[in-house]
Amino acid sequence: MKKLWSEPNEQGFWGDYGGRFVAETLIAPLEELTREFHAASRDRTFQRRLTELQRDYSGRPTPLGFAARLTEHAGGARLFLKREDLLHTGAHKINNALGQGLLAARMGKRRIIAETGAGQHGVATATVCALLGLDCVVYMGAEDVRRQEPNVLRMRLLGADVRVVESGSRTLKDAINEALRDWVADARETYYLLGSALGPHPYPLMVREFQKVIGQETRRQFQAREKKLPDVLVACIGGGSNAIGMFHPFLGDTQVRLIGVEAAGKGKRIGEHAARFLRGGGGKPGVLHGTLSYVLQDDAGQISNTHSISAGLDYPAIGPEHAFLRDSERVEYVSVGDAEALKGFEMLAKMEGIIPALESAHAVAYAVRLARTLPKSKTIVVNLSGRGDKDLASVQPLVGKTKKR
Amino acid sequence: MNSLKESFERKASEKRAGFIPFIVAGDPDLATTGRLLLGLSKLEPVAIEVGVPFSDPTADGPVIQRAAQRSLAKGTSLAGILNLLKSFAPNELAQIVLFSYYNPIFQFGMAKFARAAAECEVAGVLVVDLPAEAAAPLQEQLRRKKIDLIFLVTPTTTNLRLKQIARLASGFIYAVARTGVTGTARELRDESESLVARIHALTNLPVAVGFGITNRAQARRVCRYADAAVVGSRLVAEIEAASGKATNRAEVVRAAIECARQFV
Numbered sequence: 115m116k117k118l119w120s121e122p123n124e125q126g127f128w129g130d131y132g133g134r135f136v137a138e139t140l141i142a143p144l145e146e147l148t149r150e151f152h153a154a155s156r157d158r159t160f161q162r163r164l165t166e167l168q169r170d171y172s173g174r175p176t177p178l179g180f181a182a183r184l185t186e187h188a189g190g191a192r193l194f195l196k197r198e199d200l201l202h203t204g205a206h207k208i209n210n211a212l213g214q215g216l217l218a219a220r221m222g223k224r225r226i227i228a229e230t231g232a233g234q235h236g237v238a239t240a241t242v243c244a245l246l247g248l249d250c251v252v253y254m255g256a257e258d259v260r261r262q263e264p265n266v267l268r269m270r271l272l273g274a275d276v277r278v279v280e281s282g283s284r285t286l287k288d289a290i291n292e293a294l295r296d297w298v299a300d301a302r303e304t305y306y307l308l309g310s311a312l313g314p315h316p317y318p319l320m321v322r323e324f325q326k327v328i329g330q331e332t333r334r335q336f337q338a339r340e341k342k343l344p345d346v347l348v349a350c351i352g353g354g355s356n357a358i359g360m361f362h363p364f365l366g367d368t369q370v371r372l373i374g375v376e377a378a379g380k381g382k383r384i385g386e387h388a389a390r391f392l393r394g395g396g397g398k399p400g401v402l403h404g405t406l407s408y409v410l411q412d413d414a415g416q417i418s419n420t421h422s423i424s425a426g427l428d429y430p431a432i433g434p435e436h437a438f439l440r441d442s443e444r445v446e447y448v449s450v451g452d453a454e455a456l457k458g459f460e461m462l463a464k465m466e467g468i469i470p471a472l473e474s475a476h477a478v479a480y481a482v483r484l485a486r487t488l489p490k491s492k493t494i495v496v497n498l499s500g501r502g503d504k505d506l507a508s509v510q511p512l513v514g515k516t517k518k519r
Numbered sequence: 520m521n522s523l524k525e526s527f528e529r530k531a532s533e534k535r536a537g538f539i540p541f542i543v544a545g546d547p548d549l550a551t552t553g554r555l556l557l558g559l560s561k562l563e564p565v566a567i568e569v570g571v572p573f574s575d576p577t578a579d580g581p582v583i584q585r586a587a588q589r590s591l592a593k594g595t596s597l598a599g600i601l602n603l604l605k606s607f608a609p610n611e612l613a614q615i616v617l618f619s620y621y622n623p624i625f626q627f628g629m630a631k632f633a634r635a636a637a638e639c640e641v642a643g644v645l646v647v648d649l650p651a652e653a654a655a656p657l658q659e660q661l662r663r664k665k666i667d668l669i670f671l672v673t674p675t676t677t678n679l680r681l682k683q684i685a686r687l688a689s690g691f692i693y694a695v696a697r698t699g700v701t702g703t704a705r706e707l708r709d710e711s712e713s714l715v716a717r718i719h720a721l722t723n724l725p726v727a728v729g730f731g732i733t734n735r736a737q738a739r740r741v742c743r744y745a746d747a748a749v750v751g752s753r754l755v756a757e758i759e760a761a762s763g764k765a766t767n768r769a770e771v772v773r774a775a776i777e778c779a780r781q782f783v
Contacts, residue, residue, distance in 0.1 A: 125652060135621055135648045137578040139698050142675040281584060287575065294577040299699035301675065401622045401648065402575060414596040415626030416574040 120365050120435060120444070126315020127406075128438035134314040136404045140294075143301035148316040150221050155323070160220060167212055171245065172202045174327065178335040178495070183465040184482065191488035193481055194344065194495045195468070196332050198356065205471060205500030206328060206356045207238035207309060213324030215242035218305035225249045225300075228307045229293040231258055231286030231352065232426035232473060233265025234500055235309030240274035250274040253292040256284040258425045261508045283419040286352075286429045290403050310353025311433035314404030318433050325359025332495055333363050340493065346371040346484065349497040350477040351447070352388070352426045354433035356499035361445060371446065374436065375480045377422035378449035384410060388420040389449040390432045391440055399437070407434040423452040423508070424472035426500075450476045450483075456512055458482065459502065471500030472509070522642045523667050523690035526565045526614045527725040527746055536739065537747025538782045539727055540754055541568040541618065542775075543586035545595025547762040549603050551771060555758075558776040560613040562783050565727075565747050566642065567612070569604075571597050571619035578620075578647045580702035582752040586759065597623045597632075604639035616643040616669060616690075629660040637664035643690045645669040651684050658687065669693055672718060674710040685722040692718055694745065695730045702731065702752025715745045735781045750782050 126132045134144060154160045168174040177200065181193040198206040211228075218226055226248050230236030236252040243250035252274050259266050259278050269276050282288035290313075297306040311321045329347075336344050347364060349357035351374040361372045379387030382395060390397035390408040400409035402417055410418040410430040422428040439445040450458075455472060458479030463469045470478055474497070481496045488494070502509075530537050540559050544552050552569075559567050572587035572595055579587070597619070604615060617636065624632050624646065636644065644666055649657065651670060658668045667690025672681060675698060685692070696711035711728050718726050728741045729749025738748040754775060761774035 133653055134650065135653060136650065137647055137673075138650055138671040139673040139675050139695065141650050141680065142677060282575065291575050291577050295580070295700045298578065301698065399625075401620075401625055403577070404648070409622070411622070411626070413626065414598070415623035416591060417622070 120362065120439060122315065122319055126319065128435050129441065130399070131407050131437040132315060132318060132434035133406050134404060135401045135406060136314045137298060139298050140301060140314070143297070144314055144316070151217060151316050151320050154217050154220055160216060164213055164216055168209070168327065172208045172212060173200060175331045175335070176200050178332060178339070181466050184462065185485070187461070187465055188482045188485035190490060191345070191485040191492035191494050192490065193485055194336070194493060195498045196328060196360065196495055197498055198328060199468065199470060199474065199498050199501035203234070203238045203241050204503065205234040205238065206325060206359065207235040208241065209327055209359065210309065210321050210324040210355060211235065211238035211242045211307060214307045214320070215239070215246050215248065218248065218307065219246050221305065223303065223305035225251070225304045226307050227251045227253070227293050227296050227304055228309060229253045229286065229289035230309065231289065231428060232424065232471070233258065233262040233269070233504060234426060234471070236274070236276070237265050237268050237272070239307050239309070240269040240272035243274065244272045251296065252276050253279050253289040253296070255279045255286060255289045258285055258289070262425055262504050263507060265504050285425065287417065294403070309355070311355040311358045311435060312353040312403060312405055312407070312431060318405065318435055321355050322358045322362060322435065325355050326362050328356065328359040328497060329361060329363035332360065336495065343367055343370050344495045345492045346373060346494040347497070348373045348375060348477045348481045348484070348494060350375045350427060350473050350499060351432060351436065352429050352473065354436045356497055358433060358435055360497045365444060372444065373480065373484070374445055374447045375476045376447060376449040377424060377427035377476060378451035379421040380452050384412070384418050386421050387449070388422045388428050388430065390430070391447040392449050402431045405431070405434045407437040408432050423455060424476065426471070426473040427476065448480060450479045454479045456509065459509065460513060468498070469502035470498055471502050472505045474499045475502070523566060523614050527691060530565050535563070536742040536783070537727065538562070538564045538738070539566050539568055539729070539747050539749040540564055540779050541570060541749055541751030542758065543570040543572055543583060543590055543755055544600045544603070545572055545590030545593050546586040546755070546758060547589060547768070547771065548593050549595060549599060551768045553603055553606070554768070554772045555775055556612050558772050559779055560611070562776070562779055564613050566614040566616050568616045568618045568645070568749065568751070569600065571600060571617060571623055573620040573623060576620060578700055580700040580752060582702045582756045582759070586755045597627050601635045601639055604641065609640065614642040615640065616645055617641055618645045618647070621646050621649045624657065629657050633660035633664045633666065636666055641666055643667040643669045645671070645693060647671065651680070651687055654687065671695055672714065674698060674714055678717065681717060681721055685718070685724070688722065688724055691725040691727050691746065692722065693749070694718060694726050694728045696728050697731060699730070711741065712744050738782045748782065750779070754778055
């Protein structure tokens with residue numbers, strides 16, 4: 115295998131991006147976490163336990179399937195789906211929650227806190243806490259509580275204390291603010307189980323390492339089936355954990371195109387979308403939640419509100435490794451708006467019998483758009499990062515409307 | 520010449536208790552902030568911390584969060600705050616320390632920020648989410664303009680880090696009395712006294728203690744072992760309450776100054 119080249123330095127920087135921009139109180143806990151994470155990575159017992167739970171509890175490996183009718187509909191490149199939606203709790207988030215949950219237990223921390231946007235990370239964390247017998251507090255923005263209600267009930271059933279965040283835009287960004295405030299108050303006893311490839315070092319690295327299994331399996335499965343590597347990989351990007359988990363094992367294979375799909379929301383103006391890399395969209399390098407990356411903000415450095423139909427993509431910053439991969443042009447970043455994502459959502463349901471999460475529907479929609487432009491000899495793998503049960507209530511008033519256009 | 524250092528020395532020679540009030544610039548509006556700065560300066564504090572509002576203040580409790588929101592809703596920006604400071608005559612105000620999150624300064628540009636801050640006689644800058652290992656680019660610019668970069672030290676800071684921070688620090692060291700965000704009402708633990716002792720063992724710089732000082736007795740106790748007590752949320756809460764009740768801004772200023780006076 116070729117040497118991987120996208121690795122952070124000791125301070126957690128990928129080139130200019132990443133680092134640890136936090137209050138002094140959190141430096142010692144982050145240093146402890148970094149040490150413990152590296153120790154666990156070398157600990158065979160830990161790794162064996164994780165692999166066992168991935169297999170027996172979350173249901174790995176997930177299938178890689180050919181989407182025959184979707185391919186026929188697009189009339190171009192062949193489309194494959196990496197089925198992270200089939201994991202226990204319904205999304206890739208369990209990969210990271212399981213890894214970090216085991217790490218917390220190994221560190222002797224009994225109280226787990228987490229933030230959640232779509233609720234998938236919150237559910238995954240609550241699940242792992244139930245499994246390992248840990249206390250769990252989940253912070254969730256009031257707006258997200260409204261649009262992802264089934265997940266709130268799920269978390270409560272799993273024994274988590276769901277705290278509704280009413281500050282700011284009342285979405286993922288504000289949930290992270292509250293989780294950080296909780297952590298700063300009690301970092302000695304509390305483990306902050308961050309859900310995406312963002313935040314201060316070592317989180318972007320650690321979350322990627324726990325999500326890399328997606329790309330590793332995809333690589334193996336695709337090679338076994340097609341005797342070659344795929345031509346294109348497509349994944350949606352909020353903070354960027356499912357995408358980096360899918361892309362990272364392929365970074366050295368420069369013939370494989372890697373495409374990240376951001377949420378273009380309902381317009382190009384700031385506040386109407388969550389596309390940090392969109393030209394003219396207002397995203398530029400800045401510091402939010404402890405990391406230096408592309409951030410949607412105004413000229414004075416105040417963080418912008420964002421909009422996306424999908425709560426999991428509705429976040430103003432992107433993980434620092436993506437910023438690095440964008441500048442180095444190894445990964446292409448595109449965006450898909452609310453309406454097109456809804457079309458992808460319905461298309462996958464009707465043609466493949468799979469209801470995707472609205473987040474993943476962004477990747478589906480873009481993959482179909484791209485497949486049309488490519489010859490039939492080409493192959494595209496879409497990371498189907500989650501299933502859509504949680505979104506049924508919010509799409510109900512919208513479904514069917516997109517057909518006529 | 521080091522103005523913060525001199526201010527602490529003057530305080531010590533006059534045997535006064537060290538007091539550092541904190542307010543959020545632009546709350547309730549920038550004009551009132553100007554009057555508050557003048558009023559607070561008359562109390563002869565060793566410095567005044569001027570908070571730059573940020574949309575996502577992760578180190579702050581609810582009181583300062585709300586103040587930042589009110590301020591941002593009025594359109595306050597770092598540029599506007601610097602303009603306000605520039606409008607005062609030399610030495611009209613106490614020593615000013617700007618208290619900010621990193622992103623507003625990052626977007627302003629380090630060199631430009633250092634120049635602008637020097638023009639309005641800012642004595643020190645404290646960036647709450649800029650730890651020592653990431654501070655070099657800003658500190659280099661501030662040094663050229665003889666502005667101190669103030670570092671936070673907390674009960675979780677190891678002695679090894681404390682040494683590194685003491686080497687980089689100038690002006691004074693800000694000891695965070697306890698873990699947690701600003702302003703949450705909890706008793707000060709003895710952590711703060713032992714933390715100050717650890718700092719004093721490593722550096723001659725003055726030490727200010729803050730986060731959670733809400734009454735005169737606490738401030739007095741802190742000043743027995745530290746060089747100054749920082750009072751933030753208590754004062755900001757007073758401004759919030761007075762802004763809600765008062766019919767004019769003069770009353771807000773009067774209420775805030777009365778509140779601050781007990782700490783002098």
